[in-house]
Amino acid sequence: MTDTDKTDPEAKFSEWLNSANEFWGSMGKIWQDSLQTGCASAMRDKSDNGGSQKGWESAFRMWRLFASSMTDPSFSGTFLKGSNAMPDAFLKVAGAGLTGFLQFYQKWQEKAGRIGKSTKAYSFDNFDREMFAAWKELYEQEIRQFLKIPQFGLLRGYQGRFMEGLDEFNIFQSSMAEFIHLLSLPIEKSFNVLQQQLEELEKNGKFPSDPHDIYRLWVKILEGHFMTLFKSQEYGESLASALKDMGFFISAKDNLLHDVLQSLPIPTNKEMDELYKDFYLLKKKVKELDKKFEAGGK
Amino acid sequence: MEAPRIPVDLILSKLAEDTEKFHERVKKGSDVLLDKLDTQIATTPYDIEYEEDRVKLKHYKPVTESLLKTPLLIIYALINRETMLDLQPGRSVVQSFLEKGIDVYMVDWGYPTRKDKFITIDDHVNGYMDNIVDYILKKHKVKKINLMGICMGGSFCVMYSALHPGKVRNLITTVTPTNFETDQGLLHIWMKYIDVDSLVDTFGNMPGDMMNFGFLILNPARLMIDKYVGLLENIGDKVFVENFVRMEKWIFDSPDVVGETFRQFVIDCYKKNLLIQNKMMLGDQRVNLKKITMPLLNIYGRYDHLVPPAACDLLSSKVGSKDVQDDCLETGHIGIYVSSRIQNKLVPRIVKWLEERDTIKKTKRKKAATKTVKKAEEKVVSKRKN
Numbered sequence: 001m002t003d004t005d006k007t008d009p010e011a012k013f014s015e016w017l018n019s020a021n022e023f024w025g026s027m028g029k030i031w032q033d034s035l036q037t038g039c040a041s042a043m044r045d046k047s048d049n050g051g052s053q054k055g056w057e058s059a060f061r062m063w064r065l066f067a068s069s070m071t072d073p074s075f076s077g078t079f080l081k082g083s084n085a086m087p088d089a090f091l092k093v094a095g096a097g098l099t100g101f102l103q104f105y106q107k108w109q110e111k112a113g114r115i116g117k118s119t120k121a122y123s124f125d126n127f128d129r130e131m132f133a134a135w136k137e138l139y140e141q142e143i144r145q146f147l148k149i150p151q152f153g154l155l156r157g158y159q160g161r162f163m164e165g166l167d168e169f170n171i172f173q174s175s176m177a178e179f180i181h182l183l184s185l186p187i188e189k190s191f192n193v194l195q196q197q198l199e200e201l202e203k204n205g206k207f208p209s210d211p212h213d214i215y216r217l218w219v220k221i222l223e224g225h226f227m228t229l230f231k232s233q234e235y236g237e238s239l240a241s242a243l244k245d246m247g248f249f250i251s252a253k254d255n256l257l258h259d260v261l262q263s264l265p266i267p268t269n270k271e272m273d274e275l276y277k278d279f280y281l282l283k284k285k286v287k288e289l290d291k292k293f294e295a296g297g298k
Numbered sequence: 299m300e301a302p303r304i305p306v307d308l309i310l311s312k313l314a315e316d317t318e319k320f321h322e323r324v325k326k327g328s329d330v331l332l333d334k335l336d337t338q339i340a341t342t343p344y345d346i347e348y349e350e351d352r353v354k355l356k357h358y359k360p361v362t363e364s365l366l367k368t369p370l371l372i373i374y375a376l377i378n379r380e381t382m383l384d385l386q387p388g389r390s391v392v393q394s395f396l397e398k399g400i401d402v403y404m405v406d407w408g409y410p411t412r413k414d415k416f417i418t419i420d421d422h423v424n425g426y427m428d429n430i431v432d433y434i435l436k437k438h439k440v441k442k443i444n445l446m447g448i449c450m451g452g453s454f455c456v457m458y459s460a461l462h463p464g465k466v467r468n469l470i471t472t473v474t475p476t477n478f479e480t481d482q483g484l485l486h487i488w489m490k491y492i493d494v495d496s497l498v499d500t501f502g503n504m505p506g507d508m509m510n511f512g513f514l515i516l517n518p519a520r521l522m523i524d525k526y527v528g529l530l531e532n533i534g535d536k537v538f539v540e541n542f543v544r545m546e547k548w549i550f551d552s553p554d555v556v557g558e559t560f561r562q563f564v565i566d567c568y569k570k571n572l573l574i575q576n577k578m579m580l581g582d583q584r585v586n587l588k589k590i591t592m593p594l595l596n597i598y599g600r601y602d603h604l605v606p607p608a609a610c611d612l613l614s615s616k617v618g619s620k621d622v623q624d625d626c627l628e629t630g631h632i633g634i635y636v637s638s639r640i641q642n643k644l645v646p647r648i649v650k651w652l653e654e655r656d657t658i659k660k661t662k663r664k665k666a667a668t669k670t671v672k673k674a675e676e677k678v679v680s681k682r683k684n
Contacts, residue, residue: 183515183518209308209309209312210309210312211309211312211313211316215527219519219520219523219524222519222523223517223519223520226517226518226519227517230484230487230488230515230516231481231484231487236487236488236490236491237491239488239491239492240491240492240493243492243493243496243497244493244496246500247493247496247497247499247500247501248496248500250500250501251499251500269412269502272412272413273412273415273502276412276413276415276416277416279413280413280416280417284421287425
C-alpha cells in the first residue's frame with residue numbers, strides 16, 4: 001500500500017468494496033455449488049427454504065450490483081464528494097479507522113480462505129495468531145489513540161481513568177480471546193486425530209464395538225494434545241500475556257472504583273494497605289522485642 | 299478376504315444396553331444424592347494448642363501409647379489445606395501415624411486476608427514455624443523435634459532445618475521442590491513466563507480460585523472431563539459418591555496464597571533457583587543446605603507432574619548430612635497421601651525410619667521386648683507340638 005493510498009479515503013473505500021465483493025462472490029458460489037451438488041436439495045424442495053434462498057440470492061445480486069457501481073471511480077468520487085464538507089477531524093478518524101479495518105478485513109478473508117484445511121496434530125508451534133494479531137494491531141494503531149487523547153478541565157483526572165479502564169479492558173479481552181482460542185485447539189485437533197485413528201482401526205477390522213472405548217481413546221488423545229500445548233512457548237507467552245493484561249485491567253478498574261469510593265465513607269484498598277503495612281511492621285517489631293525481652297529474662 | 303467394516307449392529311446394541319443402564323443409574327444416583335451422605339473430612343480429634351495471627355497448631359489426640367520420645371511436627375504447603383492428610387477414616391495419614399504411636403502436631407496456615415499480604419517466607423519460617431517449634435520443645439521438655447514437610451511446606455522445612463539445625467532431630471521431606479531448574483513439570487515451565495510482580499501488585503494475595511484454575515488446566519482432559527464422567531458412571535455407588543465429594547471439598551477449599559511469600563517463592567525459587575545453590579536469603583540470613591546435618595528422608599512420586607522427581611532428588615546430594623535416604627514411590631503428587639495402596643507403604647516406611655533414629659520410650663521398648671520373647675516362646679511351643 002502506498003502512502004497516497006493510506007491517506008486517500010476514496011481509494012480505501014474502493015479497495016474495501018472490491019475485496020468485499022470478491023469475498024461474498026466466492027461465498028455465494030460455494031453456497032450455490034452446495035445446492036447443486038444436492039447437499040441442500042432437501043431444503044430447496046421446501047417452499048419456505050426456497051423462499052429464503054431466493055431472498056438471499058436477490059440480496060446478494062443487489063449487493064454485487066451496489067458494490068460494483070460504488071467501485072466505479074466516477075460514482076464513488078461523487079459519493080465521497082459530499083464528505084469533504086465533513087469536519088477534517090472526523091475524516092481523519094474515519095480514514096484511520098478504515099485503514100485499520102481494511103487490514104483486519106483482508107487478514108480475516110485470508111483466514112476464511114483457509115477454513116477446512118487440516119491442522120497438524122500434536123503441534124502448536126505455528127498456530128494461527130493472525131486473527132488476534134490483526135485485531136490487536138487494528139486496536140492499538142487505530143482505536144487506542146482516541147482513548148489516549150489528553151483530557152481537559154476539572155474532571156480530566158476522572159475522565160482519564162475512565163478512558164484508561166476502557167483501554168485496558170479492550171487489551172485484556174483481546175489477550176483472553178487468544179488464550180481461550182489456544183485452549184480450544186486441542187479439542188479440535190483431538191477430534192481430527194480420533195477420526196484418523198478410527199479409520200485406521202476400521203481398516204484393520206478393529207473398530208471398537210463399545211462406545212466407551214472410543215471415549216477413552218479420545219480422552220487419551222486429548223490429554224496428549226493438551227500436554228503438547230502446555231509445553232509450547234506459544235502457550236507460555238499467551239498465558240503470561242493474558243495474566244499481565246488482566247492485572248493491568250484490574251488495576252485500572254480499581255483506580256476507577258477508588259474515585260467512586262472517595263465520595264463514600266468507605267476506606268479504599270490503598271488506604272487500608274497503608275494501614276496494614278504499618279500494622280505489619282509494628283507487629284514484627286513488637287514480636288522481636290518480646291523475644292529479646294524473654295531471652296534477657298532467662 | 300472380506301473387507302473390514304464398522305460393527306454398527308454391535309455398537310447400536312451396546313448403546314441400547316447403555317441407555318437402559320443409564321436410566322437405572324440415574325434412578326440410583328438420585329436416590330444416593332438425596333440420601334444422607336457422610337462427606338465430612340478431617341474428623342480425627344485434635345486440640346488447638348497454639349495460635350498466632352491466622353496460624354493454628356493442631357495437636358492430635360493420641361490413640362495409643364507414644365512409641366517415640368520426640369513428637370512429629372507436620373508442615374503443610376500454603377496452597378490448599380492440610381486436611382488432605384486426614385481426608386477420611388481409613389484413608390488418613392494422621393490417623394495412621396497415631397495408630398503407630400507417633401505424637402502428631404500439624405500446622406494449619408488458615409485463610410490469609412488482605413492484611414496478611416506483606417508476610418514473607420522469613421516470617422513464616424523464622425517467625426511462625428520457629429515459635430511453634432519452641433512451644434512444642436518447651437511442652438515436651440525435649441531439645442529437638444522430628445519435622446515433616448509437604449510440598450511447599452517441605453521447602454519451608456528445608457529452610458528451617460538449615461537455619462535452626464539444633465532444633466531438628468530428623469527431617470522428612472515429601473514431594474518437596476528444592477531444585478527448580480527443570481522442564482519436567484508444567485509449573486516449572488509456566489513460572490518462567492509469568493510476571494509475578496504484576497500479579498502480586500494487582501491481587502495482593504494470590505486468589506485461591508485462580509490457583510485452583512491453574513491446577514485444573516494442568517490436565518483438563520482428566521480433571522475437567524474424565525473425572526466427572528467417572529462420577530456419572532458411578533453415581534449409584536454411595537461410597538464412591540461420598541469419597542468423590544470429600545475429594546471435591548478438599549480440592550476446592552483453597553485459601554489465598556500470601557502475596558509477598560508467593561512473590562519470593564516464584565522469583566527466588568522458580569525463576570532464580572536460589573535454594574539449591576545455597577543463595578536464598580530469608581531476612582538477613584542465607585540458607586545454607588550444608589547446615590542440614592540431621593538424618594534426612596526424602597520421599598517423592600515418580601509420576602508427580604507438579605513436583606517431578608527432578609525437582610526433589612537433588613536435595614540429598616546438597617545437604618551436609620551423611621544419613622540421607624531417597625525414596626521414589628510409584629505414584630503422583632496427591633496419590634502419595636490419599637491412595638490407600640501408597641498410604642500402606644508411606645506411613646510404615648516413615649515410622650520405621652524414625653524408630654531407627656529416635657529414642658524409643660522405655661515402656662514401649664519393654665513391651666516390644668516382652669512381645670518378642672512371647673513370640674519366640676510361641677514358636678518353640680508350636681515347634682514342639684509339631
